[in-house]
Amino acid sequence: MEGRRMAATLALGIDVGGTRIAFGLVGPDGSTRAVEVHALIGRGDAVVDQLVAVARTRLALHDVTHVGVAVPGPVDATAGLVLSALTLGWRELPLADRLRTALGRDVLLSNDGHAAAWAEHRFGAGRGRDTVLVSVGTGIGGGAVLAGRVVEGHRALGGGWGHLPLVAGGRACTCGAAGCWEQYASGTALITEARRSWNARTTCGEQVLAAAENGDRRAAEVVTTVSGHLAHGLTILGACLGPHEIVLGGELGCDPRLARHVRHALADRGTHPTRTAVTTTPAELGTRAGLVGAADLARA
Ligand SMILES: [Zn+2]
Known part of the structure; x- marks a missing residue:
């Protein structure tokens, strides 16, 4: 710097x-x-x-x-x-x-x-270039470093990707709004969808990923649905900010099983002829x- x-x-x-x-x-x-x-x-x-x-x-x-x-x-x-x-x-x-x-x-x-x-921009997956980090865990957080500066926003609310209003009139969110991205594309979303699909008792999104990986068809459908929502939000961020690639962090975002589904979902969405396709890369610094x-x- x-x-x-x-x-x-x-x-x-x-x-x-x-x-x-x-x-x-x-x-x-x-x-x-x-x-x-x-x-x-x-x-x-x-x-x-x-x-x-x-x-x-x-x-x-x-x-x-x-x-x-x-x-x-x-x-x-x-x-x-x-x-x-x-x-x-x-x-x-x-x-x-x-x-x-x-x-x-x-x-x-x-x-x-x-x-x-900032850490990913300085020392990790976004080293030396504009960095948009989407951290996926229980919810969705993250931040952006553009032109070498953290995008703070008013009251430091820049990077609150989890509350992108993705679905009009959608699920209630902890922030008081409805239809926020993190209600559809996070660990919480994996649990919500699994409960809807087969009345699952799981309290951990990772368990849904593991079940999908072990061939459980309903779990695989849930992971596909959630990955599709995650890809949807990523394309919005890509269109708004134009990053070289989006760094996926957080406990679930770094999970290669979810990352693979997200890559497929992004590929399925196709690309706008004048824009570069959104690609993702795993965060390197972890917790x-x-x-x-x-x-x-x-x-x-
Ligand atoms: Zn919200």
């Missing part, structure tokens, strides 16, 4: 999820050391206390100048505010100031999807992407 100050020292990356927090030291080349994952304890201030306690143990052992924190919700990085992270009980929380005071280091907050997209991106952005 032009004009970038490449600190020789490590940065501490922290990725706060809905159920766990990952900590890791990140070098200027994106390499990670001493990655630890802790189960989340409590909500609200208890999470802040946990962040401080674990981060202090890391900082006592290593020469770290910057701390980057990825948060599952929109942030105002300039003001150091978490605007909302409902699963954590955080709203308008001045997290950067609180951590800066407690840790004595520069702290930068990032949305987790933006941080992961480390959030903490790597948060740390690297903090050091930039």
Whole structure:
């Protein structure tokens, strides 16, 4: 990155999820050391206390100048505010100031999807070019890095692909709207479709993928349906943003079984004569992407 100050020292990356927090030291080349994952304890201030306690143990052992924190919700990085992270009980929380005071280091907050997209752009599947990351897990998240900058959007809501209104008057979404992409093309969607198809009791999208792989016809139909919806949204992103290719991340997005179905669904959709076909590539940084991106952005 032009004009970038490449600190020789490590940065501490922290990725706060809905159920766990990952900590890791990140070098200027994106390499990670001493990655630890802790189960989340409590909500609200208890999470802040946990962040401080674990981060202090890391900082006592290593020469770290910057701390980057990825948060599952929109942030105002300039003001150091978490605007909302409902699963954590955080709203308008001045997290950067609180951590800066407690840790004595520069702290930068990032949305987790933006941080992961930045990590893939800098060190992973989107290295050296515009990067559109679609992370598929329970829902759909991600982010975009265009012309070397994270697309933040108003209130850091850029990259909220999961809430593309894909189906008019469709299924109710957790965001309060209806017909959002993630209700049709995520782990949640695999479960929903399996329950509709054969009253499946599964609570895990991966189990549906496994059943399809083992020759279960109904499961295969569900995977085909969900992959078709995923491909539909990907073609919309391709038309809007024109990326070289779209990086598929997240637990399910990186699953080669689902990726294969998505490639077929994209091929079936054909191509617009004046546009390049949308192609996908698997994310390379896996579950480390959030903490790597948060740390690297903090050091930039
Ligand atoms: Zn939604």
